[in-house]
Amino acid sequence: MDVRVGVRVEGVVQGVGFRPFVHGLATGLGLSGLVGNDAGGVFIEVEGAPEEIGRFLDGLRARPPRLAVVERVTTRELAAAGRAGFAIVGSDGSGERRALVSADSATCGDCLRELHDPRDRRYGYPFINCTGCGPRFTIVTGVPYDRPNTTMAGFAMCGPCAAEYEDPADRRFHAQPVCCPSCGPALTLHPPADDPLSTARALLADGAVLAVKGLGGYHLAARAASESAVAALRSRKHREDKPFAVMVPDLAAARELCVLDDAEEALLRGARRPIVLLGRRPHAALAAAVAPGNRSVGLMLPYTPLHHLLVTEPVVLTSGNAADEPIAHRDEDALERLDGIADAFLMHDRPIHVRTDDSVVRSFRGRALPVRRSRGYAPEPLPIAPGRPVLACGAELKSTFCLTRGGRAFVSHHIGDLENHETLRAFEDGIEHFRRLFDIAPELVAHDPHPEYLSTKYALELDLPAVAVQHHHAHIASCLADNGVDGPVIGVAFDGTGLGTDGTLWGGEFLVADLRGFRRAGHLAPVPLPGGAAAVREPWRMAAAYGVPGDLPVARRPEWDAVTALAAAGAPLAPFTSSMGRLFDAVAAVLRVRDRVSYEGQAAIELEQRADPAERAAYRAAITTAEVFTVAGADLVGEVVDDLRAGTAVPVIAARFHNGVAALTVEAAARVRDATGLGTVALSGGVFQNMFLLERAVSGLREAGFEVLTHHRVPPNDGGISLGQAAVATARCASEGRSEGQPSSRSPSTSR
Template sequence: MARVAQPAGSEVRRRFRLRVRGTVQGVGFRPFVYRLARKMRLSGYVLNDSAGVLIEIEGLDADDFSKELRTQAPPLARIDAVDLLELAPVGDNRFEILDSLAGRSATRIGADAAICEECQRELNDPGSRFFGYPFVNCTQCGPRFTITGALPYDRARTSMASFSMCGACAADYDDPENRRFHAEPIACPDCGPRLSHPVAELSARLEGGAIIALKEVGGFHLLCDARNDAAIDLLRLRKGRGQKPFAVMVRDIPAARQIAQLTDAEEELLTSAASPIVLVEALAGELSNRIAPSLRRIGLILAHAPAHFLLFDELDRFSPVFPPALVATSANPRGEPLIADNMDAELRLSAVADLIVTHDRDIIMRADDSVMQVIDGAPAFIRRARGFVPEPIDLGEDGPSVIATGADLKNTLCVTRRREAFLSQHVGGLDNREAIRFQLEAAAHLCSILDVKPEFAACDLHPDFRSVRMAESFGLPVVRVQHHLAHIAAVAAEHRLAGSVLGLALDGYGFGTDGSSWGGELLAIERHGWRRLGSLMPLPLPGGDRAAREPWRMGVAALQAAGRIDLALSLVPAHCGMAQLTAMFSHGMRSPVTSSLGRLFDAAAAISGTRLVQTYEGQAAMEFEALVRAPRSLPGGYAIKNGVLDFRPLILRLTETGSGAADAADLFHGTLIAGLAAWAAKGATSLGTQQVALSGGCMTNRVLAVGLAQALRQHGLKPYLPRLAPANDGGVALGQAAYARQVIMNKHASALESPTCA
C-alpha cells in the first residue's frame, strides 16, 4: 500500500484506509477506534480480519486519526505497523463496527493480564454487579492465552464456551460503548465461573497456618503465611523442596515497600499488566527467614487476579501484622510441571495442601508465573511465562517457519511465523514424563494459536537430549545448533544485530562440538558461520553430573588444576568422599573436563566455604553472589593465553584463609569481571567488531552481568544483554530457531563450526 504524506489540518473531506497489525484483537481495539472516530466526527467502519484490524475513516480531520490511533491505543494493544492508503471519499455519514472477516489468520492472541483499575473498582463497589466477583474481567484485563485453544480469538474457542452469558453480560458484550464490548471471557455472578470455597474460609485457614492450593490464572499455586516458620517448613517438607527460595505475594506497592527495598524500575515491573515475580532486596526481619535461606533478594509478586484482592481484603481485616504476606509457589510436585486441572489437583495435591480451592473455568494452557529482575537498568527474564506468552519477538525479516525444541533444562520451545518468533511458556526440566507431555502440549497449542505448520525443526547437538528426540519426531528437516551458539544467537536475534558478533556464553553446561562439556565460551558469529575463539581453562569434572550437585567436587578439581591438591583436605572439612577423591587425583586419575563458568563458580563457593552440597540448581552461585559487597579485581588474578582464560591465580588466592567468604565473593566477582572483559576485548579486536552479546545461565547473576556490561563499555565495546528471552536455557530455543533460519536461508553456510583460526 502507498503511504500518503499530507499537510495536517486539511479543510477538505478525505478518506483513508488503515491496516493495523500487532496485538489488536481481544484488547478493546475496535471500541476504542469507534469512540475515537466518533469523537473526531469521522465516518467509516472498523473490522477484525485475518491480518489484524482494518479501518476506513472519512472526514475533515481524517489526517490526524493515524497519530491519535497510536498515541491513545488501549493499554494491552500493541501496534506493530499501520499502513495508510488514501481513497476517494464516499460520503457516508456514520461510523460502524462491522462483522469480522474470516480467512487464514496471521493475528494473535494476547497474553494474560492483571486485573485493571476499573475492574478493581467494580470489585469493591457494592453497587456494581461485579462486586466481590473473583472472575471479573474486561477487554483491558483478565485471562487470554491460558483459556484459548485456537484462533480466531472468540468465546467459542475459549474455556468460557460452556458458560452462556446472562442478559446483562450479553448487553455489555454487544455494546460498542462498553468496556466489555467483545470481552470474550465476560462473566458475572449470575452466569460465570465460581470458586469452590468462600474467600473468608481461605483467609481463616491461612491465618491458622494451613497450606492452601488455589487455582489461579495459569495453574494451581500453593499459599501459606509468609511469617509462619512452621507452615513454611511444612510446605518445604511436603513439596520435597530443600532450600530453594519461595516467592512472596503482597497486595500492592505500599505493602511491598514494607518488606523490600524497591527501585522505580522494579516497582514499574511489579505493577505491569504481566505482573511477574520480581527479584528485589528484602528488608531484613520482615518475613520468615525460611523463605529464601542465605539469599539477600526475594521474589516478590503483587496480587494480580480478582481472587487475590478479595483474599487480601479478608487478610487485611484480621492479620495481626501489616502487611499480610503469603508464600506463593507453583503447585508442581517433585519438579514436574505446574498442575492446572481440577481432578489432577485433587489427586496429586491432597498430600501437599490442607485445602484445595478450585473453580470451574478450565485452564486450557497452563503457564507459570514469569520471574524477572532489573539488570543494568532494564528488565531481564529468569523465567518467561504468564503475562508475556505469546507475545512475539520481531526477527526483523521474513523467513521459513521453524519449530525449535530448546534445551533439556528450563525447557521452552520456539515457533517462528514470518518475521516473528514465539517463545513458549517455561516448560521446565525434561527429566520426567509429565514434562515431556507438557512440552508436546505446548508445541501443539502454540502452532494452533498461531495457525502455523512449521517446515523445519531445530534442536541441540547433544546426542541424548530428550528435546532432540522430540525435534526428530516431527518428520521435518532438522537443523542442529550448538548450545552456546544458540545462547548467543538468541541475543543477536532479539537485538537484530547485523555483521560480526562476539559472544560470551557464560553457562552451566552445553554439549560442545568436540563432545566435551562447554560453558565458558568466547564465540564469533560471522557472515559465513561461527567459530569458537576460546574458552575458560578446562577443569576436571569429577563424578560427571554429581559434580554439578556437589560443589566440593569442583573445589577439589580446581585445586588439582592449580597444582595444590594438598590443600583440599585442610580447606574443605572432612566431607565424605573427599579423601577418596583427593587420593584419586593424587594417583593421576583422569576425569572428563569442562570449561563451564557455572562449575568454576561452584569451585569458588566450595573453596571459600560458602557451600559444599547444593539442594537446588545454582544454589552455590546464588549464595556466593548474595555475599558480594563490592566486587574488586585481584591484580594478576587471571591469565589469557591462546584464547584460553585461566583463573587459577584467583583460585589460589581464595585458598588463603582468614578474610572470610564475603571477601572471597568480592574478589571472585571482581576478578571474573575484569578477566572476562579483557578476554572479550581481545576477541573483539581480532574479530573487528564492537558488538558483544552476553548470555548463558551465569548472566542471571546480577553482580556479574552489571559489572561485565560496565567493564565492556569501558573497553569501548557495546554489550548486549538478553532482554526478551531468559539468559539461561529458557532462551536457547529462540537462538536455535533464529540461527536455523539463517542456515536455511543460506546466510550462514552451515550450522557446523568453521575451522578455528585462534
C-alpha cells in the same frame, strides 16, 4: 472531496478493546465506515475528508488501547460508498490466520474500583474483568479471539452482561471473558464450605497450606510470616532450599519487606505482574524458610481479582506441584497430585487451557532482565528476520520452544526441565497449541546437538530438515536477537554446561559470533568433572577437580582421595569441562558456602549473596597467547585458598572472586578485539543472572570502550535458547539458501 480507505492493523489487537477504540476515534473525527476482526488482525474501512483520515491513522499508531501492540498499519484506496455512520461488524474467521493473542493481564484500576464498591453488581466478584484486563492466553483455544474460542464458551452471558458486551461505548464491549455473579464462574472450596473465600482466608491465617486455582494453574499458598506454615509447605513439596515467591497485598507491604527503586516498583505494578527479585530488608517479617541463605526475595502483587480478595497479608505463593513436576492446571489432576501437600483447595469452574507459570524478572540498570518469561509475557511475539517458518526446540533445562513466521518469533511460556514424561507431554502439547493458534507449519526444526536431550530427540523424530545449533552459539544468538542485532560480536557465554563441537562440555566461552555461525576464540581452561552429573550435585567435587589442597576443611571427607583420583583418571568417569558455573561451584565449596545443592545454581547463588559489594580488589587469572586462548580458572581458586588461609573474611574473598571473573571477561574481550577489531560484546548464559558479576562486568567492559549487549526480553539462561536457535536457523537458511542450514565458511561463521 471525501475518500474511502481500507486499513489493516496487525499486532496484538484482538481482545484488547481495539474495535471500540477505533469506533470512538472514527466517530470523534466525523468519519464513517466499519471495523471488524478477522484471522489476520483488525480490518477497517474509513470514509471522510483526507485530512481527518490522516488524523485517524496517526491516532491508530500513537494512542492504541493499554494492552494493544500495533506492529503494522497498511492502507489501500477504496471507492467511496457515501454511507453514514460507523459500525462494528462481526468477526470473519476465514482466511490466513495471522492474528496475535495477547498475554494475560493484571486487573485494571477500573475493575478494582468496581470490585471494592458495595454499590456495584460485581462487588466482591473474583472474576471481574474488561477489555483492559483479565485472562487471555490461558483461556484461548483458537482464533479469532472470540468467546466461542475460549474456555468461557460454556458460560452464557446474562442480560446485563450481554448488553455491556454489545455496547461499543462500554469498556466491556466484546470483552470475551465478561461475566458477573449471575452468569460467570464461581468459587468452591474442597472440603466444602458455605463461604469459600472467607474460609480460605481463615485457613491461611491459621497456618494451613492452601491450593489456589489461578490464571495459569494452581498455586500453593501459606502465610509468609509463619515459620511452621512455610516449613510444612517446604517439607510436603520436597523443596529443600529453593526460595519461595511471596505475594503481598500492595506496594506498601512490598516496601516493608524489600528495598525498591523506581524501576522495580514499575515492574511490580505493571500489567504483566511478574515476580520481581528484590533485596530484602534485614528485619523483614518473613519466615526464615521463605528464602534460606538468600538476601533477596521474589515479590509479586495480586494480578487477579481473586488474589486481591484473598491476600490480606504476605503469603508464599509457589507453583502447585511437587518437586520437578509441571504446575497442575486441571482440577482432577490438582486434587490428585496436590493431595498430601495442600490442606484445602480453593477452586473455580473456569477451565485453564494452557498451564502458565509466573514470570520472574530482575531490574538491571533500569530495565527488566527476565529470569523466567511466562505469564504476562507469552505469547507476545518478538521481532526476527523474515524467513521460512522454524520450530526451535530449546535445550533441556528451563525449557521453552519457539515458532517463527513472517518476521515474528513466538517464544513459548516456561515449560520446565525436560527430565520426565509429564514435562515432555506439556512441551509437545504446547507446540501443537502454538502451531494451531498461529497457523504455523514449520519447514525447519532447530535443536541442541546434545543427543540425550529430550528436546533433541523430539526434533529429530520430526519429518523436517534439522539444524543443530551449538548451545553457546544459541546463547549469544539469543542475546543478538533480543537486541535486534545481527553481529558479528564478541560473545561471552558463561553457564553450567553445553555440548561443545569437540565433544567436551563447554561453559566458559569467548566466541566471535553472528547469527549464521561462530568460532571459538578462547575459553576457560578445562578441568575434569569427577563423577559427571554427581559433580553438579556436589560442588565439593569441583574443588577436588581444581586441585584444592587436601588440608582444607572442604577436603575433610572420606571420599576426597577417591574423587581426586577420579579427577586424575579423566574421561569417561571425569569428562573435561570449561564451565564457568562449575568454577563458581568450586569456590563456593572451598569457602564452605555450599558443598551439596538441591537446585540448579544454588552454590553460585549463595556465593553471590555472601559477596561484599564494597570490596573492589580482584583476583587475577592468566590468559595464554594461543590462537584459541585459555583462561586459568585455577589461578582464581588458588588466590581464594591463599586468602582463606590468611584469615580473610569470606564476604571479601567472594567479592574478590566475582571481581576477578569480571576482570578476566574484560581482558579476554580486549584480546579478541585486538585480533578482530570487534567492539561489541554480548553477554549471555545463566551465570549472567548474577547481578554482582553482571554489574561489574558491564562497567568494566564499558570503561574499556566496548558496547555491551545484555538480555531484556528473554532470559540469559536456557529459557532463551530457543529464540537463539530460531535466529540461527533463519539466518543460515537466508544466507545460503540451503534448508539444512549449514554454517557459512566465512569468518566469523565457521563452527570449530
